[in-house]
Amino acid sequence: MFLLALSALQNVTENNDNSYFRVAGIHGYPFAPWQEDPGFVPANPNRGYCTHSSALFTTWHRPYLVLLEQMLCDQARSIAQQFQGYDAGRWQAAAEEVRLPYWDWSSTTTQSRIPAALKQPSISVNTPSGQATIANPMYSYKFLSPQPAASGFGPQTVQGAGDDELFSSFESRRQATLNMFTGTDYNQFNIELENIHNTIHVQIGGDMVFVPRSGYVPIFFLHHANVDRLTAMYQATHPGLTLTPRRRSPTFALGGAGPDDLNTPLYPFRHPDRRLWTSNDVSTAESIFTYGYSYPDVPQGLPRQELQSFTTERVNELYAPQxxxxxxxxxxxxxxxxxxxxxxxxxxxxxxxxxxxxxxxxxxxxxxxxxxxxxxxxxxxxxxxxxxxxxxxxxxxxxxxxxxxxxxxxxxxxxxxxxxxxxxxxxxxxxxxxxxxxxxxxxxxxxxxxxxxxxxxxxxxxxxxxxxxxxxxxxxxYEPTAGKVGGLQPGQGPTVGVQTGNGNGTSPASTRMRKVRL
Incomplete structure (x- = not known):
């Protein structure tokens, strides 16, 4: 059902705000407003809405995923109504369970390799008309119209063959994932998670390498579902910790004046009453339940202290050396x-x-x-x-x-x-x-x-x-780097410990789990 819904979403006309093309474009190219109020003027016309090198990195991407997931659910419900016969109810129930899968690139199971389901150009599915082979919507996105040469796009997105690249740094990545949870500064967690995230993009290759284009590559959303999962796990293991003000990194909607904080609008995402989302809306692990989903490592229904213990045990089980x-x-x-x-x-x-x-x-x-x-x-x-x-x-x-x-x-x-x-x-x-x-x-x-x-x-x-x-x-x-070009030299101060970096509509009615680990 997820594949049918994603395929249908990718075939919605490109000028429709609820199309895959328009939602993917929120991240960067074609640098266009998405459901803004009349009179909206971009602060930076050559940037996307996405927040990078920013305190808002983790919080901005959460409503972005919620928006896409909501649209997938709408497509799934529509498709489910087309099934007839004795198992029609089963398809309708499946439509209510559709959620974004996540790819845990620090798991010992995959060891950072790209999931097999994302490497197949075509895939066999059950449709309302029977068994069919379709273009795999998780493999690439095919544009419905030619894109300008300046965009860098061909007829469809390109996902690089980054398996060897990803596997080669798996052990370090797994340890780095654990290390994120040992700190008690949310901003530092945000920086460390974005660093890992950046390397995943660059190692995969193809269109995933480029910020404005990456949102169109289907693996982008599985990658970011895992970023969101790790964020929820950190929020569960460190209840009460939230981002603190930090220098702004300008976006399509936000100018250079800052800093960014919990009250900074997360453009272009709005609640049904047209209020813009802020990081206050997503600053706890429990917030994901409000927006209709959970993770196996952050399950719904536990009191906060029990959730903290449960998720901590999962962190140790998944990522700690034994x-x-x-x-x-x-x-x-x-x-x-x-x-x-x-x-x-x-x-x-x-x-x-x-x-x-x-x-x-x-x-x-x-x-x-x-x-x-x-x-x-x-x-x-x-x-x-x-x-x-x-x-x-x-x-x-x-x-x-x-x-x-x-x-x-x-x-x-x-x-x-x-x-x-x-x-x-x-x-x-x-x-x-x-x-x-x-x-x-x-x-x-x-x-x-x-x-x-x-x-x-x-x-x-x-x-x-x-x-x-x-x-x-x-x-x-100093000994390991002294005398090496680009290395810290005797007499220079230590570099560690000094921080130098810098959806619309209603949510689904009930909580479902993003439980598919690919």
């Missing part, structure tokens, strides 16, 4: 008393990457290696044809090195780790080609703002899985 594993045990130290719930500790090593986003035209990445092994990736998500970044947009990404060190059987004490990193740590800069299908090397020396540093934190992993891991203060080491 000290009891024989392969990992030697990298941990623990309380030898054997008291249940006592923490198990290890030193976590990370590389911090800082660089201005406008130093390279278009999307680019900095890959960090230990010898020949990829340890992590920091990325800038942009578009060479339609630039949307501002001069003060800053990448500030911390990339876990520990999984790669463990895989190479390197001890985690400073005496063991620092000499290895001093000898073998390196980084490579590459930008995406204008068609998003390949990478072009860039000289590290050409990025004057690039600073790569190395730091460690002592991390405690409680054996009581209803508690989140905790981390100590970062300790910076």
């Amino acid at each position: 000290p009891a594993s024989p392969a990992l045990a030697r990298f941990f130290t623990g309380d030898e008393s054997g008291v249940p719930g006592s923490p198990t500790t290890r030193l976590e090593w990370s590389a911090n990457v800082q660089v201005r986003g406008n130093e390279v035209v278009g999307s680019f990445r900095i890959q960090v290696f230990i010898d020949a092994f990829l340890a992590g990736v920091a990325s800038n998500f942009a578009d060479a044809r339609m630039p949307m970044s501002t001069p003060n947009d800053q990448i500030n990404a911390s990339l876990p090195l520990t999984p790669t060190l463990v895989r190479q059987n390197v001890g985690l004490s400073p005496d063991e780790t620092v000499p290895v990193l001093e000898e073998k740590l390196k980084w490579v800069v590459e930008r995406r080609t204008d068609d998003g299908t390949a990478f072009i090397p860039i000289s590290t020396a050409d990025l004057s703002s690039l600073v790569v540093s190395v730091f460690s934190n002592e991390a405690d992993y409680p054996t009581d899985t209803s508690q989140l891991p905790t981390k100590g203060e970062p300790v910076t080491y």
